[in-house]
Amino acid sequence: MKVFILLILFLSLFAKIGLTHKINTFAYREGDQIIGEAYFADGSPCIKCKVEVYSDKGTKILEITTDEKGKFNFNTKEKGFIKIKVIAGEGHLAEYKVEGFKTSQTSKPEGPKIGTSKTEGKIINIKLTNEEMKVAIKEAVSEALKETIKPETEGIKNLLMEIKKDMDRVKLHDIIGGIGYIFGIWGIIAVLKFRKK
Amino acid sequence: MHISEGVLSPSILLAGSLFSLSGLILGLKNLRTEKIPEIAVFSSAFFVASLIHIPIGPTSAHLVLNGIIGLLLGWATFPAIFLGLLLQALLFQFGGLTTLGVNTFAMALPPVVLGYIFRKFLQKEKISLTFISSFLVGFLSIIFSAILIGFALYFTEKSFVPVIITLLGAHFPIAIIEGFITGFIVVYLLKVKPEVVL
Numbered sequence: 365m366k367v368f369i370l371l372i373l374f375l376s377l378f379a380k381i382g383l384t385h386k387i388n389t390f391a392y393r394e395g396d397q398i399i400g401e402a403y404f405a406d407g408s409p410c411i412k413c414k415v416e417v418y419s420d421k422g423t424k425i426l427e428i429t430t431d432e433k434g435k436f437n438f439n440t441k442e443k444g445f446i447k448i449k450v451i452a453g454e455g456h457l458a459e460y461k462v463e464g465f466k467t468s469q470t471s472k473p474e475g476p477k478i479g480t481s482k483t484e485g486k487i488i489n490i491k492l493t494n495e496e497m498k499v500a501i502k503e504a505v506s507e508a509l510k511e512t513i514k515p516e517t518e519g520i521k522n523l524l525m526e527i528k529k530d531m532d533r534v535k536l537h538d539i540i541g542g543i544g545y546i547f548g549i550w551g552i553i554a555v556l557k558f559r560k561k
Numbered sequence: 562m563h564i565s566e567g568v569l570s571p572s573i574l575l576a577g578s579l580f581s582l583s584g585l586i587l588g589l590k591n592l593r594t595e596k597i598p599e600i601a602v603f604s605s606a607f608f609v610a611s612l613i614h615i616p617i618g619p620t621s622a623h624l625v626l627n628g629i630i631g632l633l634l635g636w637a638t639f640p641a642i643f644l645g646l647l648l649q650a651l652l653f654q655f656g657g658l659t660t661l662g663v664n665t666f667a668m669a670l671p672p673v674v675l676g677y678i679f680r681k682f683l684q685k686e687k688i689s690l691t692f693i694s695s696f697l698v699g700f701l702s703i704i705f706s707a708i709l710i711g712f713a714l715y716f717t718e719k720s721f722v723p724v725i726i727t728l729l730g731a732h733f734p735i736a737i738i739e740g741f742i743t744g745f746i747v748v749y750l751l752k753v754k755p756e757v758v759l
Contacts, residue, residue, distance in 0.1 A: 386654060387565075456565055457568050538653065539612065539652075541652065542609075542648040542649070542652050543605040543608065543609065546604045546644055547601050547605065549644060550597055550600060550604065550644075551601070553592075554597040554598070557594040
């Protein structure tokens with residue numbers, strides 16, 4: 365029996381560095397584009413894996429495959445939640461839900477061109493109403509804002525991805541806890557059996 | 562070897578659960594009290610074994626250790642593997658709670674049956690015969706488990722031959738490794754603690 369306990373401890377040591385088949389996926393939305401990544405429990409990418417995209421109602425919208433880094437991206441204007449299924453074969457599958465496309469993001473108002481426009485070589489001033497002016501300024505400001513914060517949001521997104529990956533990794537304390545549970549449950553069964561006798 | 566949640570159709574899940582349930586009842590009914598510590602040890606060995614991956618070419622396969630469990634525990638394999646799988650599903654999301662029945666059945670039935678067939682060849686005087694039969698139990702358990710998993714997937718994916726080929730291809734090397742592990746452990750146990758084997 366001692367040999368076996370040693371064997372289990374020995375195996376647990378391996379388990380720390382061991383890889384698993386368990387697949388995970390993570391995706392986020394940027395306008396009408398969905399960007400995502402699929403990876404195994406040890407963090408290695410799922411290369412050329414099939415990615416299926418389903419709408420809220422369960423109909424398949426499209427099907428793509430991941431690239432060499434396990435990344436994928438696609439465009440969709442689906443309004444409801446979309447479900448992303450990554451299929452790694454042999455019954456391994458991961459799912460992730462992404463929020464639907466918000467109409468406010470689409471309704472880029474066909475605002476008038478700001479300032480001046482050239483017509484037949486002459487510069488003509490376009491008169492803008494107060495309302496049109498507001499729309500135009502809002503658009504310009506939001507464009508500029510997006511440009512400025514893009515590097516920062518990119519960094520945050522990468523960080524989120526890393527945190528998500530780390531959370532999906534197998535943890536040593538989970539392994540030890542699991543062994544504890546198993547012994548505990550069999551202990552309870554043993555107690556019940558002894559009581560019957 | 563672990564089928565994830567959401568892959569199989571409900572009818573397969575139900576059938577798998579029912580089969581596993583009968584296996585569990587059989588295993589718990591025939592349980593000998595003095596065997597329980599042994600079962601607990603094998604149960605946790607199974608739990609940990611699935612985390613050990615052996616890289617084979619582009620992919621990797623993990624140890625299952627179901628062969629040796631079936632050979633030494635008989636019907637108690639069902640509760641032993643069930644508990645291991647349950648905790649794997651809860652702690653690591655390997656497999657899943659709904660597929661627990663199918664996974665338990667696929668991994669526990671072949672070693673139980675093979676164990677019954679090969680147990681009589683385990684003899685203290687004939688070490689090579691013991692090794693070969695243990696090897697076969699370890700090896701064939703993986704192969705038949707892969708085939709059962711393939712069957713379960715077939716009813717949903719409708720592409721039996723390619724699925725079986727990939728499954729067998731992925732598990733063939735691990736089956737050989739498991740065969741050797743089973744052989745060495747059984748021979749060793751027979752020398753130091755024959756009452757566990759016989």
